[in-house]
Amino acid sequence: MWTRFLLAGLAMAGTLHAGAATLGTLTLPADEAGGEVTLFYPTDATGRVEQRGDVTVTLAANAAPAAGNGRLIAISHGSGGGPWVHTALAQALVDAGFTVVLPLHRGDNWTDPGHPGPASWSQRPAEISHAIDRVAADPRFAALRLDRVGAFGMSAGGHTMLSLGGGAWSPERFRAHCDAHLADDFATCVGLTTSLTGGALDGLKQWLARRVLAWKFSGDTTPRTHRDDRIAAIVAGVPLVADFDPATLEHPRVPLGLVTAPLDRWLVPRFHSDCLRAACADCELLADLPGAGHGALLAPVPPPERLNRLECALLCDPPGYDRPAMTARWVGATVAFFRRHLLDGG
Numbered sequence: 001m002w003t004r005f006l007l008a009g010l011a012m013a014g015t016l017h018a019g020a021a022t023l024g025t026l027t028l029p030a031d032e033a034g035g036e037v038t039l040f041y042p043t044d045a046t047g048r049v050e051q052r053g054d055v056t057v058t059l060a061a062n063a064a065p066a067a068g069n070g071r072l073i074a075i076s077h078g079s080g081g082g083p084w085v086h087t088a089l090a091q092a093l094v095d096a097g098f099t100v101v102l103p104l105h106r107g108d109n110w111t112d113p114g115h116p117g118p119a120s121w122s123q124r125p126a127e128i129s130h131a132i133d134r135v136a137a138d139p140r141f142a143a144l145r146l147d148r149v150g151a152f153g154m155s156a157g158g159h160t161m162l163s164l165g166g167g168a169w170s171p172e173r174f175r176a177h178c179d180a181h182l183a184d185d186f187a188t189c190v191g192l193t194t195s196l197t198g199g200a201l202d203g204l205k206q207w208l209a210r211r212v213l214a215w216k217f218s219g220d221t222t223p224r225t226h227r228d229d230r231i232a233a234i235v236a237g238v239p240l241v242a243d244f245d246p247a248t249l250e251h252p253r254v255p256l257g258l259v260t261a262p263l264d265r266w267l268v269p270r271f272h273s274d275c276l277r278a279a280c281a282d283c284e285l286l287a288d289l290p291g292a293g294h295g296a297l298l299a300p301v302p303p304p305e306r307l308n309r310l311e312c313a314l315l316c317d318p319p320g321y322d323r324p325a326m327t328a329r330w331v332g333a334t335v336a337f338f339r340r341h342l343l344d345g346g
Helices: 002-017 084-095 118-137 156-164 171-181 186-190 202-217 273-279 309-315 323-344
Strands: 023-028 037-042 048-052 055-061 072-076 099-103 149-154 231-237 256-260 284-288
Touching (some): 037 084, 055 084, 072 084, 072 118, 084 099, 084 323, 099 118, 118 156, 149 156, 149 323, 156 231, 171 202, 186 202, 231 323, 256 323, 284 323
Parallel strands (some): 023 055, 072 099, 072 149, 149 231, 231 256, 256 284
Antiparallel strands (some): 023 037, 037 099, 048 055
């Protein structure tokens, strides 16, 4: 299992990076309004192989930016994530001339995973806006035109995208969903804390989960949303959807593309992606990946030794999943979506 998982990731990386442009990267330190911000961009410098986080990537660190297409894409990582598991998408966007900015969401990232869930979801959209502000203030990126920015997010990052697209959610809607569907959507409601195993303790786990969810979120019905008029096109991958008011997702304020995974065990499609597809009359399905699980949009995938049993159950590819081909499909469709809405139409 582990060997197949790792070899598929390596094969995918080789396929996507054949003939790729040099990937420039630099990191802006955290400030009072947000965590550190990573940028990926075209550069004329020579890249070299480096270890970043848990992945090996060819890049040119702190290199001078080269002329691209003048447009910026912001990425919102998933819960417990960070920049390096989105390198394949960043590389493809840079190959197309885009610059990419990815903020590290405070309290819910690979170095600081202590506060996932509604607390993070409430602040993430503003952190995307702040990351765009920081790019705007950096003279190295003065050539970028920030009147039409693209944005991509997966999982909790997909939740961020729906907020940016005009969707409204509340902690009480999250609690109510979990109270009604706890056993069937347990990972959404509890995360990586524990899992249902079919054993004698499952009842106690559900009782305790309901108590904690009610204590934290009951009665907070204030709608959360966020508007940034610079953002002109959005892609949401395997997004968390169940706590949104469906009526607010019917007509997103900007073009919204979707990437979905039918075998997602973390965000069960019938409560999340399927509900969004049913509610959103204007959304464009970019890719519904046959045989894909929740981790399909992590590219490169984390090394197997970094995942425990529960993490692997939720993130590892289901048997038979064609990672190289499917990654090329959703990455290509995402890049084409942004080209269409930010370049051809911009």
